[in-house]
Amino acid sequence: MSLALDQLTADAICALLPHAGGVCQIEAVSVCDENRIVCTTEAHRRPDNPLRRDERLSVHAGIEIAGQAMALHMALLAAESAEKHQPRQGMITRLNGVSWTVDRLDTIEGPLTVTAECQTMAGQVARYGFALMRAETCLLKGTASVFLADQD
Template sequence: MCLLENVLEWNGQRIVCEALSHTDPMNPLRAADRLGAATGVEYAAQAMAVHGALVAPSDAAPTQGYLTSVRGLSLHVDRLDDLAGPLRVTAERMSGDSRLILYQFHIHHGERCLIEGRASVVLDAQTL
């Protein structure tokens, strides 16, 4: 399942993506004919995964990441599917090493912040 449409910009610390899938009636995260705001965490997790792939050395073997916690989550809306136009998903690496990364994320619709929080990602959990 790929929820993101485009990578708008990225560097070693940050990625900004665009999503349009929130308006798709076939979005696999929809429940009870709506897409609740908490599903935005999955949008952010996908942006973090894309960021990890972009910053990984080109000769490195792919690693599997696991979202292990979400903290300070603020949902400023109840749902995402009733918003026309693209969402902007931003994830910024706050700290980390080769096994654990802490990201801060935001999801905006235009200038309005819809969702924000922090998430930790464990890479190669089987080696811990």
């Protein structure tokens, strides 16, 4: 991918996602290729994170964070494509094999690594494997099916 990932600021990332302000959870991208994206975030530590409920950030909010990594992957691929087409809007429609090792993300010190790997993309459906890690510890993992809207 020819995109300079080190120049992709948090604001530029949010501009690529259908999220705004504090809802945008991805802060940096370290790897992005045709099949995979690796991102980092410390948004889980923000007291004003809008995904918090009752002053806690459940590990299940990690599914939204992973979904944003998937959306960012598809947006970056669209930006790099020869046709320069607009990224497609998507919605997670199915989760499989989701497992977690913690109950909360807000108590995890330091940055999280978010990996999303495209297992298949055909027509209006993409399937991604995802994982949220802190250092070598897997906090949340699973697979997600994403329904993609028709391109206009």
